[in-house]
Amino acid sequence: MNQEENTSGWDAIDQAMHQLYGEQEHKHYGTAIPYILGGPDPLNGISAYAVNEPTPHWHFVTYGFSELYDKESDDASRSGYGFELTFRLTRCENESEPPAWALNLLQNMGRYVFNSGNLFQPGDYLDANGPICLNSDTLLTALAFIKDPDLPQLDTPNGSVQFIQMVGITYRELEMIQSWNTRSFLATCESYMPKYVTDLMRNSYADIPAVIQATERGIEVDGSSTAFLFIQQLSWESPRKKMLMKNIPAKLQIGAKQVTLLSSILRSRIAKNATLSLIGPDINIVFEAGELPSLVETDQEVRLIVNQETVDEITGQLRPQAGSFEVASLDKLRIEIVPTQITDQEGNVIKTIG
Template sequence: MTQEENTSGWNAIDQSMRELYGEQEPKHYGTALPYILGGPDPLDGISVYAVDNPMPHWHFVTYGFSELYEKEMQDASKSGYGFEITFRLTRSEAETDPPAWALNLLQNVGRYVFNSGNIFQPGDYMDANGPICLESDTLLTALSFIEDPDLPAISTPNGSVQFIQMVGITGRELEMIQSWNARGFLSASSMFMPKYVTDLMRNSYADIPSVIQAVEDGMEQDGSSTAFLFIQQLGWESPRKRLLQKSVPAKLQLGAKQAVLVGTILRSRISKGASLSLIGPDTNILFEAGEQPAILESDRQVTLTVNKQIVNELA
């Protein structure tokens, strides 16, 4: 006689979905070989619901970021990583099955979390470094994360689980988020993107006057929430003094594509007395607000104290 498997975590997610969609039977996509046994997909399953409001779309929900079976992690307050990912994608009348690329995208997000240990929270964002749907003409090349508007957090026998919705965004929208914050940008865009449904074929909201104004006002009021930027092309040359010759000033080098963004974020952060770290392959540059400009160098980090005048010159 074998003991019945404990699926209390899985059942709790199922119950939450039944409360939202009643008896609708989702399309469920499981894994043939579990990840812990060498399978390629870290998530145990993904369920997909066909939804008609506020527009026809697919509603994906993952099973696997939380503890679906026995409690294994020490933190009793949350189940596993403490969340599951959802994703809403526009659905055409002709579609009878959700697109495979969206399932693959969710599994790729799972691989990122499982391999890096980095977890997502509402308000986070992620550059996909290319179209979120490969080989498509979409402008959406990044992802942002927000609470799913229809799925509140739940308590399970293994701890709490939050449903975090993944939203496709454009590169210019990502820059707006980095210059302000994800919650503010998504709120400003919500009238054009009800329930944050991702539409691969949409134009960028970065050109809409009301969104532009909201971002500018938000930056002025709140500053930027971006405390760290990863810069692949980042270099630093120390200032040098020469006998009987003019001293050579310090030189900060970064990629041309990121220069304008760094300037915008730096101005926004320093104006609120907040710091900004640029993290590169070989060195880190930390900007701190201060009245008197200064340079402090160590083995792995250069700390630059800057005031408003210096920041404006840099920007």
């Protein structure tokens, strides 16, 4: 006698979508070969609903970040990774099928989570390092993550599931988010993109005076929520390795692409007595607020104690162009800015910063 398959997790997502859209017919795109058997797509499926309000768009929802069938993880409170992703994308009047690139983007998010173990939470952001739709002229090169405005958290037999919506953003908007925080910035922009519908062809909200003013006020009042910056071009040269050479300062090297953002976040974090950690391939650099500037070096990290005067000294000279300067109050620490090369998917250099 064959026991009927348990689909309680899948059914819970179906029921949530049914409560939102009723009997509306939707498109569903399943996976031919399961990921566990060597298939290329980690998500079991993606559904897309054609929605007309507040503007015509596709509303995508994933199946696979949570436990769709039997309970397998040890965490009884959470189903799988504890979330499913949603995505809202503008829809043309005569568009009968959602664009394939959006499905691929969601599967790529699946690969990222399944391969890295890093989970998405509302308030997160991700730099795509290029157009979220490959080979398009869109300005949207990053993603922000927020609670889906129409789908509350589910309590399923396998644990809780929250619906986290991806939102396409521009690089300048990403910088504003990093300098402030995701939720507040998106709330500021909500009147321009109700329901946070992604529009590939839109201009940057970073050019709107009201958004600029709200962000500046928010940074001043709230500071930056960014406690960690992951920087590929980050290195540290210790003076301890040059003991035979006197008066040689330590050297911090950073890529030109990151310095404008670093300047903004560093000011904001230290003004609120909060730390900022730069995470590189081989070294962690931690900026910490303190009255007396100093430099503390261990094998695992470098801790730079800075006051407002030191921050002003550093940020006043951080520019996205190759060069170097000394920070007198930090034992003549030398900060060197090196060019950053931006490459396409094939590794070809398409732009050099600095």
